[in-house]
Amino acid sequence: MPSPEAIVDLSRLQFAVTALYHFLFVPLTLGLSWILVIMESVYVMTGKQIYKDMTRFWGKLFGINFAMGVTTGITMEFQFGTNWAYYSHYVGDIFGIPLAVEGLMAFFLESTFVGVFFFGWDRLSKVQHLLVTFLVALGSNLSALWILIANAWMQNPVGAEFNIDTLRMELTSVAALIFNPVAQVKFVHTVAAGYTVAASFVLGISAWYLLRGRDTAFAARSYAVAAGFGLASVLSVIVLGDESGYTTGEVQKMKLALIEAEWETQPPPAGITAFGIPNQREERTDYAIKIPWVLGLIATRSIDEEVTGIKELRAANERRIRNGIPAYAALQKIRGGDRSPATLAEFNTHKEDLGYALLLKKYTPAVIDATDEQIHRAAADTVPRVAPMFWIFRLMVGCGFIMLLTFILAFYYCARRSIYNHPSLMRLSIYTMPLPWIAAEAGWIVAEYGRQPWTISGILPTRLSASSVSAGDLYFSLAGFIGFYTFLLVIEVMLMLKYARLGPSSLATGRYHFERAAAPSGARS
Amino acid sequence: MIEYAALKIIWWALLGALLIGFAIADGFDMGVGMLLPFLGKNDAERRVIINSIGPTWEGNQTWLITAGGATFAAWPLVYSVSFSVFYVALLLTLFALFFRPVGFDYRSKLPDPLWRNAWDWGLFAGSAVPAFIFGVAFGNLFLGVPFRLDEDMRVVESSGLLHHLRPFALLCGLVSAGMLCLHGATYLQLRADGVIAQRARRVVAFMALFTLISFAAAGLWLTQIDGQRLVGMGDPNAALLPLAKTVSVGKGAWLSNYHVYPWMMLAPLTGFAGLLLARYCSARGRAGVAFLASSAVIAGIILTAGFSLYPFLMPSSLHPPSGLTVWDACSSRHTLFIMLGVVIVFLPIILAYTAWVYRVMRGTVTVERIVRESHTAY
Numbered sequence: 001m002p003s004p005e006a007i008v009d010l011s012r013l014q015f016a017v018t019a020l021y022h023f024l025f026v027p028l029t030l031g032l033s034w035i036l037v038i039m040e041s042v043y044v045m046t047g048k049q050i051y052k053d054m055t056r057f058w059g060k061l062f063g064i065n066f067a068m069g070v071t072t073g074i075t076m077e078f079q080f081g082t083n084w085a086y087y088s089h090y091v092g093d094i095f096g097i098p099l100a101v102e103g104l105m106a107f108f109l110e111s112t113f114v115g116v117f118f119f120g121w122d123r124l125s126k127v128q129h130l131l132v133t134f135l136v137a138l139g140s141n142l143s144a145l146w147i148l149i150a151n152a153w154m155q156n157p158v159g160a161e162f163n164i165d166t167l168r169m170e171l172t173s174v175a176a177l178i179f180n181p182v183a184q185v186k187f188v189h190t191v192a193a194g195y196t197v198a199a200s201f202v203l204g205i206s207a208w209y210l211l212r213g214r215d216t217a218f219a220a221r222s223y224a225v226a227a228g229f230g231l232a233s234v235l236s237v238i239v240l241g242d243e244s245g246y247t248t249g250e251v252q253k254m255k256l257a258l259i260e261a262e263w264e265t266q267p268p269p270a271g272i273t274a275f276g277i278p279n280q281r282e283e284r285t286d287y288a289i290k291i292p293w294v295l296g297l298i299a300t301r302s303i304d305e306e307v308t309g310i311k312e313l314r315a316a317n318e319r320r321i322r323n324g325i326p327a328y329a330a331l332q333k334i335r336g337g338d339r340s341p342a343t344l345a346e347f348n349t350h351k352e353d354l355g356y357a358l359l360l361k362k363y364t365p366a367v368i369d370a371t372d373e374q375i376h377r378a379a380a381d382t383v384p385r386v387a388p389m390f391w392i393f394r395l396m397v398g399c400g401f402i403m404l405l406t407f408i409l410a411f412y413y414c415a416r417r418s419i420y421n422h423p424s425l426m427r428l429s430i431y432t433m434p435l436p437w438i439a440a441e442a443g444w445i446v447a448e449y450g451r452q453p454w455t456i457s458g459i460l461p462t463r464l465s466a467s468s469v470s471a472g473d474l475y476f477s478l479a480g481f482i483g484f485y486t487f488l489l490v491i492e493v494m495l496m497l498k499y500a501r502l503g504p505s506s507l508a509t510g511r512y513h514f515e516r517a518a519a520p521s522g523a524r525s
Numbered sequence: 526m527i528e529y530a531a532l533k534i535i536w537w538a539l540l541g542a543l544l545i546g547f548a549i550a551d552g553f554d555m556g557v558g559m560l561l562p563f564l565g566k567n568d569a570e571r572r573v574i575i576n577s578i579g580p581t582w583e584g585n586q587t588w589l590i591t592a593g594g595a596t597f598a599a600w601p602l603v604y605s606v607s608f609s610v611f612y613v614a615l616l617l618t619l620f621a622l623f624f625r626p627v628g629f630d631y632r633s634k635l636p637d638p639l640w641r642n643a644w645d646w647g648l649f650a651g652s653a654v655p656a657f658i659f660g661v662a663f664g665n666l667f668l669g670v671p672f673r674l675d676e677d678m679r680v681v682e683s684s685g686l687l688h689h690l691r692p693f694a695l696l697c698g699l700v701s702a703g704m705l706c707l708h709g710a711t712y713l714q715l716r717a718d719g720v721i722a723q724r725a726r727r728v729v730a731f732m733a734l735f736t737l738i739s740f741a742a743a744g745l746w747l748t749q750i751d752g753q754r755l756v757g758m759g760d761p762n763a764a765l766l767p768l769a770k771t772v773s774v775g776k777g778a779w780l781s782n783y784h785v786y787p788w789m790m791l792a793p794l795t796g797f798a799g800l801l802l803a804r805y806c807s808a809r810g811r812a813g814v815a816f817l818a819s820s821a822v823i824a825g826i827i828l829t830a831g832f833s834l835y836p837f838l839m840p841s842s843l844h845p846p847s848g849l850t851v852w853d854a855c856s857s858r859h860t861l862f863i864m865l866g867v868v869i870v871f872l873p874i875i876l877a878y879t880a881w882v883y884r885v886m887r888g889t890v891t892v893e894r895i896v897r898e899s900h901t902a903y
Contacts, residue, residue, distance in 0.1 A: 067630040070583070071623050077593050078619050081608025088608075089678050092601025093856045100598040100864060103591030104871040112584030112875075112882055119580040119901070123885050163857070165764045167678065168601075170857040335676070467609035468680045477616045484623055491627070495634050508900040 004463070010474040011083045011466045014481065016448075018075050020441050021485050025069035027440050030144055030191050031198025031233070032062045033137035036117075038225055040133050044126045053511070054222055055133070056121070057504045058202060063118060064495050068488065070111070075481070082477075087455050087465035093170045094160045094177060095150055102146035110139025144194070145187050152183035155252060155447070157456050162351055164334050169459060182252065185240075186447075192236035193443065196403055197436040199230025200429075203410060205500050207429035210419065214513045218504050223419060223429075227410035234403045251457035254382065255450035257310045258389040261285040265309040278386040283311065310383055317356065318379035320458075324357030326350045329368045355459040362463055384452045392442045392449075399439035406432045530761040530852075532861040536599045537838075537851045539868060541831050543595055547588035548705070548823045553816075554582040556709015558625070558652025559702070562645050564713065564724045568638065571645060572895045572902060577716040579629060579903040580886045584879060586625070598864050602767070602854040603838050606680055607662075610672045613686040614658050621654035633903050653702065660701025663830050664694030664743075667750060667779060669842025674767055682843060693746055700739045704826055707732035708819040711803055715812040718889045726807050729815060733804035740796060740826060747833070752778025753840045758852060765853035772845035779833045789832040796825030 036055050043051035077099065080088050088095075113135045120129055153160075159176025160169045171177065203226040209219035256262075261278040262270065263285065269292075276288035308316075327350035333343045359381060360367045363374040370378075406428055413419045419426070451457060455465040499506050505514035527535070557578050565571030578585075596604045608615055624647035632644035668691055672683040710728035713721060757771035783789050799822035807815040834840070840848040855861060895902055 063630050064634070067626040070586075070626040074590065074622055075619060077590060077597075078608065078615060080597065081593075081604045082612050082615055083609070085605035085609035086677075086679055088597065088605035089601050092597055092604060093860045096594065096596075096598030096601055096604070096856070097860060097864065100591070100594035101867055103587065103594040104867060104875065107590055108584065108587045108871075108875045109878070111587045112581075112879055115580035115583055116882055116885060120885055121901070163764065166766060166857070171860050171863070174859075174863050467605075467612070468683070469609060469612050470685075473612050473685075476613065480616060480620050484620055488623065488627060491631065495631060499634070 004466075006471060007469065007474065008463050008466045010471065010478065012462065014083060014474065014478050015079060017478075018072065018079065018481055018485075019448075020444065021489075022069070022072040022076055023440060023444060024437065025065050025072060026144070027194030027197035027437070028065045028201060029062070029069045029140050030194030031196070031229075032058065032065070032201070033133075033140050034195060035198055035202055035225060035229055036062060037130070037134050037137050038229065039222075040130050044130050050218060050221060053504050053507055053509060054218060054225075056507055057218075058222070059117065060499055060506060061201075061205075061496065064492060064499065066114060068492050071488065072485070083467050083469070083474075084455070084465050085467035087460065090168045090460055090465070091157075091160075091456055093168060094157075095153060097171070097174065097177065098146045098150040098153070102143055102150075106139050106142035106146060108139075110136055110143060113139065141191055144191050145183075148187045148190055149178060149180065149183045151447075152180045152186050153177060154454075154456050155186075155451060156180055156182040157459050160459075162354060164331065164347070167335070169456075188240045189237060189443075192233050192240065193436065193440045195233035196230060196237055197440060199226045199233055199407070200403060200433055200436045202226035203230060203406075204430045204433035207426035208500075209503055211423060211426045211430075215503055215505075216420070218512070220419060223410070224414045227407060227414045230403075231407040231411045234400065234407050238400055238404060251451055251454060253308055254310070254313050254384075255389070255446070257308060257313060258384060258386050258450055259393040259446065260307075261288075261386050261390045262307060262309045263311055265306055265312045268306050270307040273390075276390075278390045280386055310386070314379050314383050317382040318375060320353040320356040321359060321375050321378050323350055324353035324355065325360075325368055325370065327352075327354040328357040332368070355454075355456070355461070358461050358464060359453065361461070381453050384449060389446060389450055393446050396439045396442035396446065399435040399442070402432060403435055403439070527862065527865075528762055529764075529858040529861075532858060532865065533761065533851050533855050535865060536855060536861055537831075537835075539865075540592075540596065540600065541828065543588065543592040545824050545827050547592050548827060549708070549820045550585040550588050551582070552656075552705045552823055553708045553712040553819075554578045554585050555652040555656045556705045556707065557713055558648045558709070559656065559706050560709055560713065560725070560728060561652075562649050564721055564728070565645075568641060569892045569895055570721060571641070572633070573717050573721055573890050573892055574713065575629065575632070575648070575903050576895060577713060577890045581882060582629065583626070584882065595864070595868075599856050599861055600838065600849075600854055601856060602678060603849050606672065606674070606849060607670075607839055609680055610670055610683045611662055611665075611689065614662065614689060618655045618658045621651050624648060624651035629903055652705075656702045656705045657698040660698035661689060661694045663701070664697030665689050665691070666830070666834055666837070666839060667697070667747065667752070668693055669751070669753070669840045669845075669848075671843045672841050672847065673844040674841075674847040676768070678766070693743070693750065696739060696743050696746065700736060700743055700826065703732055703736035703739055704819070704822055707736055707800075707803060708816075708823060711807060711812065711816040711819040714807060715816050716890055718891045722812070726810075729807035729819075730804055733800045733807075736822070737797065737800045740793075740800075744793065744829075747779050748777045750779065751776055752780070752833075753837060753845055753848065754778050754781060755836055755850060755852075758850075761852050764857065767849055767853045768846050770846055770850070770853065772840075772848060774845060782832055782835055786832075792825050792828035792832050794825070795821055796829060799825055 036059055039051050039058065040055040042048070043055060113132050116124070116132045117129075117136050120132060124132065157169075158180050159171060159173035161172045162168070163170045202222055206219040206223035206226060209215050210223065260273050261276060262273070263283050271290040271292040273285060274289045274291050276285040278285050327347055330343050330347035330350070331354065334347060357367055359378040360370045360374060362381070363377060364370050409425055410419075410429060413422055413425055453461050453463065455462045503513060505512040508515070557574060561571060561574050565574045593604070624644075628644045628648040628651060632641055632648075635641075670683075671688055672680050675681045707729060710725045710732055713725035714729060717725065751774050754773045754775070755770060756773045759765050759769060799818045803815045803818035803822060806812075806818060836851040838849045838851060838854055856864070
């Protein structure tokens with residue numbers, strides 16, 4: 001019989017694999033849909049056929065990617081129920097709302113109109129078709145909004161309260177759920193990252209045509225759209241970045257300390273650790289190079305507020321665990337039928353920390369008999385490992401700044417109308433294509449690994465959230481996901497490469513490279 | 526503000542409406558997918574079949590996603606218990622569903638016959654497996670699902686996939702696959718032309734009969750199965766937990782609702798009448814009416830299941846008080862109320878733009894059109 005830890009670990013692995021895989025396709029959908037809107041708007045305004053061809057060609061690649069996004073998205077919705085059944089019961093009253101609204105408000109819009117985008121060209125007026133493209137983009141971006149509202153609630157659970165009758169969390173304020181400050185920041189940061197992925201995708205493939213001197217009019221226009229859109233996007237990612245979200249919520253504070261390997265609370269304003277080797281055992285950062293003031297400014301937007309260090313946060317968590325034990329004890333009495341005012345008052349006094357007491361379940365199922373040693377270990381569990389957070393965050397930021405540089409150069413030379421003379425810029429545009437994807441995946445790892453040991457920050461430990469399924473079930477599903485997803489990825493990449501190589505010739509309009517090369521008149525340009 | 530008990534009933538009805546919406550809208554896509562390898566004898570014919578649903582299937586599948594999301598929000602216990610107890614069956618469904626988005630989009634991207642044929646069978650599996658498994662799952666509800674909840678509402682005991690493949694459940698799987706095949710066939714008769722419409726007509730004749738016989742057989746079998754009745758529970762206006770109720774188990778109990786509420790008989794009657802009407806109209810070339818009739822069949826059959834089980838949503842055979850009912854498996858009153866508002870606002874909007882899209886994409890799909898639009902069609 002495998003331990004409950006093994007089931008939770010396998011479930012986490014499966015969620016991580018399927019979510020990171022899903023997010024290979026989502027950002028491209030988010031951004032490419034707007035790039036299609038831009039290209040088609042130019043077509044509608046100028047009537048130039050080439051912009052219609054651009055919309056249709058990049059739309060073809062959009063379609064190949066979109067199919068994978070849909071395929072892997074269904075998994076995400078199923079998985080809360082299949083693998084995180086207790087989580088679903090415990091917070092479904094709140095967490096289910098954004099998921100349901102996403103379906104009704106966003107996903108329906110996107111999915112209903114995407115077919116018309118592909119098949120409606122001859123059935124609609126120009127403006128009508130542009131409206132359809134716009135609605136696809138709007139739908140996919142609204143979809144991201146609601147999913148991030150759901151995710152932000154896991155990071156910063158506002159507008160909810162434990163109900164002693166139903167033994168679960170219940171909604172108290174839907175406005176708090178929707179206007180969660182973490183959600184606002186996350187939404188802007190995530191969709192802008194998606195726009196950067198898409199811009200870099202179009203930029204790189206266009207650069208490849210330009211290097212080969214193929215379909216240059218088509219490629220140069222695509223390159224210019226991507227350069228402008230990409231520069232605006234990458235600036236949004238960086239400037240409106242995630243930092244301001246980190247100060248909201250307890251777990252977010254821990255995340256910030258982990259990312260910066262801030263073991264101790266520094267006197268304000270805190271310096272930022274540009275480089276260093278986090279040493280978990282000794283609880284310090286070796287070879288640290290600090291830039292004074294910067295962290296304090298980013299994290300608190302002030303020079304006199306503190307950025308709390310890991311050790312202090314852990315000590316605070318230990319106090320909350322101790323404070324949660326009476327809440328748990330009172331709840332057991334309430335469940336036993338004791339609804340005396342004294343018991344209820346005892347529960348209400350301590351209920352904010354009920355979730356912290358649940359951390360003790362790992363060491364003692366009864367919770368209330370926890371020893372100091374057990375409380376100490378549970379508090380230690382609230383600190384995820386520092387090194388992965390520290391490095392993966394820097395990987396994300398590094399990728400972001402390289403993309404910023406790429407888009408500045410691309411935009412500058414587009415504005416000077418001299419991209420044809422800079423093959424090295426074209427090569428840079430191609431080689432940097434994977435970076436926004438790497439940054440996006442890294443960002444999710446920082447956000448979700450940094451939330452551990454919680455599924456719902458401060459409310460529900462990950463360890464208690466999983467379904468009661470067998471290890472055999474999990475090996476079956478994990479093997480199925482890995483098998484199917486590898487198979488689908490091979491096919492997707494193969495098709496993507498084939499159509500990217502073909503370029504606009506794949507539209508069969510007779511106007512582009514391979515069609516002219518094949519033409520008997522030999523009208524090679 | 527609406528009473529909690531009333532909200533529970535409204536959300537039971539809305540859950541039914543979303544399931545019926547899914548089964549009608551995505552049902553003909555699944556039916557068409559199941560018929561694809563058999564009704565299309567060559568690539569052009571198969572492309573006619575695929576393109577009859579190509580531009581609209583994606584929106585239709587969203588009914589499934591939305592029904593899932595709405596269940597999560599309004600019936601969290603139903604969502605968590607059903608998805609985890611039917612773990613293997615649901616993952617098989619999910620893996621089969623993978624073939625649909627990619628199948629539709631990728632099939633026409635390469636001309637190789639082997640490639641296209643492989644995707645045709647992928648689309649077949651992506652349609653047939655969910656259609657059958659959803660039926661089997663419903664069958665299991667009547668037999669009682671083997672699970673038990675503890676005081677924390679955690680599933681502590683349940684049995685695996687093989688236990689779900691019981692004869693009555695398999696029969697329900699056939700009812701479900703049969704009705705969706707029928708629905709797909711009436712749709713193809715309406716939207717495709719010539720030889721495919723002819724073949725679809727023969728399928729309608731057969732599937733209407735097949736579904737009629739299997740639906741009737743399931744009804745007769747139901748009289749011999751141990752059903753459950755809710756005999757005691759707390760105030761329906763209060764927040765209730767599953768374990769605090771009394772349930773009686775007895776042969777034929779699933780039919781007791783029809784004595785108490787005779788109007789519920791309208792559901793099975795609609796099913797039977799729709800089957801006869803679909804067959805009759807299809808044979809006379811009235812494909813539009815036949816399609817409406819097969820839609821009514823789906824509504825009738827799903828409502829029959831819902832009415833028979835009422836107030837149960839997910840009965841337990843292992844420990845009847847653990848079973849989930851309309852009264853004790855829903856969200857808080859606050860959440861149900863908010864979600865009701867969301868549905869009232871968005872459902873009409875969805876129906877309106879879906880209707881517009883069908884209007885834009887209307888017309889018969891012909892082999893000539895596929896040849897002409899070879900580069901843009903699926």
